Amino acid sequence: MNAKDVLEKVRDGSMSVEQAELYFRREPFEEMGYAKLDFHRKIRNGVAEVVFCEGKSDEHLLRIYERIYEVEGEVFGTRASQRQYELIRDRFPEVVYDENSRILRIEKKEQKMLCGKIAVCTAGTADIGVAEEAAQTAEYFGSYVERIYDVGVSGLHRLLSRVESIQSANCVIAVAGMEGALASVIGGLVDKPVLAVPTSVGYGASMHGISALLTMINSCANGIAVVNIDNGYGAGYMAAQINRLAVESQE
Numbered sequence: 001m002n003a004k005d006v007l008e009k010v011r012d013g014s015m016s017v018e019q020a021e022l023y024f025r026r027e028p029f030e031e032m033g034y035a036k037l038d039f040h041r042k043i044r045n046g047v048a049e050v051v052f053c054e055g056k057s058d059e060h061l062l063r064i065y066e067r068i069y070e071v072e073g074e075v076f077g078t079r080a081s082q083r084q085y086e087l088i089r090d091r092f093p094e095v096v097y098d099e100n101s102r103i104l105r106i107e108k109k110e111q112k113m114l115c116g117k118i119a120v121c122t123a124g125t126a127d128i129g130v131a132e133e134a135a136q137t138a139e140y141f142g143s144y145v146e147r148i149y150d151v152g153v154s155g156l157h158r159l160l161s162r163v164e165s166i167q168s169a170n171c172v173i174a175v176a177g178m179e180g181a182l183a184s185v186i187g188g189l190v191d192k193p194v195l196a197v198p199t200s201v202g203y204g205a206s207m208h209g210i211s212a213l214l215t216m217i218n219s220c221a222n223g224i225a226v227v228n229i230d231n232g233y234g235a236g237y238m239a240a241q242i243n244r245l246a247v248e249s250q251e
């Protein structure tokens with residue numbers, strides 16, 4: 001529940017002024033000893049805190065999921081393992097895990113209204129795991145996503161066959177390993193922001209994604225911003241913000 005929901009409840013009489021006051025007086029974060037859950041993030045940023053699962057102990061991860069679910073009614077986690085999925089599933093049978101993107105989420109039963117359009121493009125099939133992290137993040141935050149996979153520069157005709165669809169998006173995410181040239185090509189074809197995601201896909205001299213990263217940050221095409229190597233979540237979050245602004249401007 002965000003601040004607007006609280007005020008609407010006060011207006012329609014389903015919440016008293018005193019209850020609303022208690023809500024707004026709540027600490028901006030909840031101390032758990034090993035974690036400080038930022039429940040005011042949704043008020044400040046419009047979206048609740050997301051859980052980075054990798055590296056967390058079983059007990060900490062489970063307790064964090066339980067508490068966020070209790071307050072928000074849904075939880076979105078990234079970089080989760082199969083074992084972590086099984087741990088959360090024992091407590092929340094409704095949890096959904098995607099092995100490819102490593103996203104572990106519990107969503108509210110009511111279906112989200114997806115708005116606008118984000119195009120998520122990959123250079124190759126090996127980049128799809130990172131691309132799915134981006135796509136599913138953007139969808140979770142309310143954006144409609146079109147997936148356009150395996151359209152790398154080694155077969156440029158594949159990309160050009162989908163150029164109209166890419167150009168119609170409010171934002172484009174370009175996910176590529178190897179030399180990372182896809183972002184530059186797309187940047188020269190669209191008049192919308194391009195978020196480039198270098199991946200660690202490639203042979204030895206790709207240096208686990210550094211080669212693609214350097215290509216993308218040195219692009220001569222305009223309108224390209226670059227996130228960290230394999231950071232599909234960061235691209236998906238930023239794309240959802242851009243898409244939301246575009247939708248609001250069209251209303």
